[in-house]
Amino acid sequence: MEKRELLYEGKAKKVYATDDPEVLLVDYKDDATAFNGLKKGTIAGKGAINNRVTNYMMRILEKEGVPTHYVEEISPCETLVKKVSIVPLEVIIRNISAGSFAKRFGVSEGIVFEEPTIEFSYKNDELGDPLMNAYHAFALGLATKKEIETIKEMAFKINAVMKDFFRKLKVDLVDFKLEFGRLSDGTIVLADEISPDTCRFWDSETHEKLDKDRFRRDLGNVEDAYKEMMKRILGE
Ligand code: TMP
Numbered sequence: 001m002e003k004r005e006l007l008y009e010g011k012a013k014k015v016y017a018t019d020d021p022e023v024l025l026v027d028y029k030d031d032a033t034a035f036n037g038l039k040k041g042t043i044a045g046k047g048a049i050n051n052r053v054t055n056y057m058m059r060i061l062e063k064e065g066v067p068t069h070y071v072e073e074i075s076p077c078e079t080l081v082k083k084v085s086i087v088p089l090e091v092i093i094r095n096i097s098a099g100s101f102a103k104r105f106g107v108s109e110g111i112v113f114e115e116p117t118i119e120f121s122y123k124n125d126e127l128g129d130p131l132m133n134a135y136h137a138f139a140l141g142l143a144t145k146k147e148i149e150t151i152k153e154m155a156f157k158i159n160a161v162m163k164d165f166f167r168k169l170k171v172d173l174v175d176f177k178l179e180f181g182r183l184s185d186g187t188i189v190l191a192d193e194i195s196p197d198t199c200r201f202w203d204s205e206t207h208e209k210l211d212k213d214r215f216r217r218d219l220g221n222v223e224d225a226y227k228e229m230m231k232r233i234l235g236e
Pocket of ligand 1: 092098099100101175176177198199200
């Protein structure tokens with residue numbers, strides 16, 4: 001597969017065309033941002049960790065019957081993925097209160113929910129990714145009702161698979177963000193990444209944060225937390 005022109009550069013990844021019109025190449029960067037790009041930095045080794053962790057999770061999910069955009073990991077920071085048109089929704093699942101949920105509702109972090117919650121935000125940096133409900137998404141034509149239903153079902157299934165997987169690694173899966181895309185035939189597949197950038201991971205015993213909150217909140221040992229998660233997930 002031949003790497004061709006840069007199509008898009010985001011905050012954490014670059015996306016290139018390839019000689020196959022149905023396949024793109026994603027290149028993960030060490031750059032980190034938070035608060036819609038206001039805080040900027042680098043996390044050494046993050047690109048490779050997020051690439052490998054994402055692909056590992058995508059392969060597990062595929063085995064469990066969740067369709068994803070994953071094709072093949074081709075280098076430490078580069079992966080081939082199926083070309084999709086991204087549904088412009090950030091889909092957030094929460095098992096334990098934290099982050100913007102705790103802030104919005106004035107509750108402490110660490111409340112374990114009886115049932116997971118789901119929320120959507122409109123993927124729009126200019127507007128700061130505002131929270132929206134499914135009706136807002138239909139009204140704006142971001143997705144059809146059927147697509148939203150499929151996305152919800154897939155997101156809860158992904159949560160069930162991931163919760164079980166991380167429990168065995170002595171990690172509490174607090175919350176995470178997913179993105180979905182449409183293949184050229186309209187099939188909805190899981191896209192983007194699943195990594196310490198997009199999930200909150202707490203050590204089950206010590207409750208130590210092992211994710212990007214260490215960067216967002218200046219907690220130190222950011223690189224160590226990413227490495228620790230890679231070690232637990234990939235065993236190295
Ligand atoms: P929040 O509590 O800040 O809304 O974040 C919920 C989850 O979503 C958390 O695991 C981090 C992840 N997330 C992203 O992946 N990208 C983002 O831009 C934001 C705000 C959160």
